[in-house]
Amino acid sequence: MLVLGIETSCDETGVALYDNQRGLLAHALYTQAALHADYGGVVPELASRDHIRRVLPLTREVLDKASRPLADVGAVAYTQGPGLAGALLVGASVAQGLAYALGVPALGIHHLEGHLLSPLMTKPAPEFPFVALLVSGGHSQLMRINGIGNYEVLGETLDDAAGEAFDKTAKLLGLGYPGGPELAALARKGTPGLVKLPRPMLHSKDLDFSFSGLKTAVVMQVKERALDATARANIAAEFQAAIVDVLVAKSLSALEQCGVSHLVVAGGVGANTELRSRLKHAGERGGFNVYFPPAEFCTDNGAMIAFAAALRLRDARGTLQKTDGAFSVKPRWNLASLPRV
Numbered sequence: 005m006l007v008l009g010i011e012t013s014c015d016e017t018g019v020a021l022y023d024n025q026r027g028l029l030a031h032a033l034y035t036q037a038a039l040h041a042d043y044g045g046v047v048p049e050l051a052s053r054d055h056i057r058r059v060l061p062l063t064r065e066v067l068d069k070a071s072r073p074l075a076d077v078g079a080v081a082y083t084q085g086p087g088l089a090g091a092l093l094v095g096a097s098v099a100q101g102l103a104y105a106l107g108v109p110a111l112g113i114h115h116l117e118g119h120l121l122s123p124l125m126t127k128p129a130p131e132f133p134f135v136a137l138l139v140s141g142g143h144s145q146l147m148r149i150n151g152i153g154n155y156e157v158l159g160e161t162l163d164d165a166a167g168e169a170f171d172k173t174a175k176l177l178g179l180g181y182p183g184g185p186e187l188a189a190l191a192r193k194g195t196p197g198l199v200k201l202p203r204p205m206l207h208s209k210d211l212d213f214s215f216s217g218l219k220t221a222v223v224m225q226v227k228e229r230a231l232d233a234t235a236r237a238n239i240a241a242e243f244q245a246a247i248v249d250v251l252v253a254k255s256l257s258a259l260e261q262c263g264v265s266h267l268v269v270a271g272g273v274g275a276n277t278e279l280r281s282r283l284k285h286a287g288e289r290g291g292f293n294v295y296f297p298p299a300e301f302c303t304d305n306g307a308m309i310a311f312a313a314a315l316r317l318r319d320a321r322g323t324l325q326k327t328d329g330a331f332s333v334k335p336r337w338n339l340a341s342l343p344r345v
C-alpha cells in the first residue's frame with residue numbers, strides 16, 4: 005500500500021510517499037528557517053500561512069518524483085500533534101481532504117512516534133526492545149520502546165529541551181536561528197575545556213536532564229567580558245561537550261537499567277556529529293548497538309510520518325475505515341497514551 009505522509013507541526017513542511025513493500029519512494033521538505041530568522045524563533049501565524057502555500061506543491065513534487073498518480077495513494081497520514089495548533093490544522097485538513105476525496109483512510113500520527121520509529125526505516129533496523137534517546141527542539145526524553153505504541157518514559161528534561169538549549173545559547177553567542185547547526189559549526193573552531201561549564205545532573209541517580217542552568221552559565225560568560233571570535237568558539241565547544249557528556253552518560257545508564265543492548269537516537273539534536281561520534285564510540289566500547297536515522301531524517305520530515313503510519317497500518321490488517329472527513333488536532337499529546345499495536 006502507498007502511504008502519503010504530511011508533516012506540518014512546526015516550521016518544516018514535509019511530504020513523503022512510502023510503499024510498505026518497497027520502502028520510501030520519494031520525499032520533499034521545505035524549511036521555513038529563513039522566514040522566522042529575523043524573529044529569532046518560530047512565529048506561529050507565519051508558520052501556518054507558509055504551510056498552506058507549500059503543502060500542495062510539495063505533494064505534487066513527491067508524486068512526480070515517484071512517478072505515481074494521486075489515485076494510487078491508499079492512506080494519508082498527517083502529524084496530529086503535538087505542535088503548533090494552527091500549523092497542525094493545515095496538514096490535518098489537507099490530509100483529511102485528500103483522503104476523503106480518494107475514499108481512503110486518514111491516520112493522525114504522533115510527531116514524536118514519527119521521530120523515534122524513524123531509525124527503523126534503514127537497515128539494519130533495531131529490534132524491540134530498545135532504548136530511545138529523543139532529543140529535539142521541544143523534547144528531551146529517554147524511553148524504553150517495547151513495541152509500536154508501547155513506550156515507557158525513563159527520564160526527561162525538567163526544564164529546557166536539548167535543542168532549545170542549543171537554540172538559546174546560539175542566540176546568546178550572536179548566531180542565527182535555528183541555532184543548533186550554527187552552534188555545532190562554531191564549536192568545531194573552538195576547544196572544549198578552556199572555559200568551564202557545568203554538566204547538570206550528570207551524577208543524579210535518575211535519568212532526568214536539566215539544561216537551563218547550562219544556558220545561565222553561558223549568560224554569565226557573555227556578561228563578564230567582551231568575547232572575541234576565539235572565545236565564542238571555545239564557549240560553543242564547551243557547551244556542546246557539556247550537553248553531549250550528559251546525554252551520553254544518561255543513555256548508558258538507561259541501557260544498563262533496562263538490560264538492553266540497542267540504543268536509538270532520534271530528533272533534531274540527533275543530527276549533531278559530536279553526539280553521533282561519542283555515542284558510536286561508547287557503543288563500540290560498551291558492546292551495544294547505536295542506530296541513527298540518516299541526518300536528513302533527524303529533523304522534522306514527512307518520511308517519518310508516512311513510515312510510522314505504514315507500520316500502524318500493517319498491523320491494522322484492513323480494519324481501518326475510509327475517513328468520514330471529521331478530524332481534530334492535538335497540540336499537546338502524551339506519547340504514553342497511544343494505542344499499542
Ligand code: KG4
Pocket residue numbers: 014139140141142143166167168170171182183184185188271272273274275276277302303304
Ligand atoms: O526534531 P526537530 O527538527 O524539531 C522538533 O520537533 O523540535 O528538532 C529541531 C531542533 C532545534 O532545536 C535545532 O537547533 C536542533 O534540533 N538541531 C541541532 C542540530 N541540528 C538541529 N542541534 C545540535 N546540533 C545539530 N547539528
Ligand code: ZN
Pocket residue numbers: 115119140141271272303304
Ligand atoms: Zn520534531
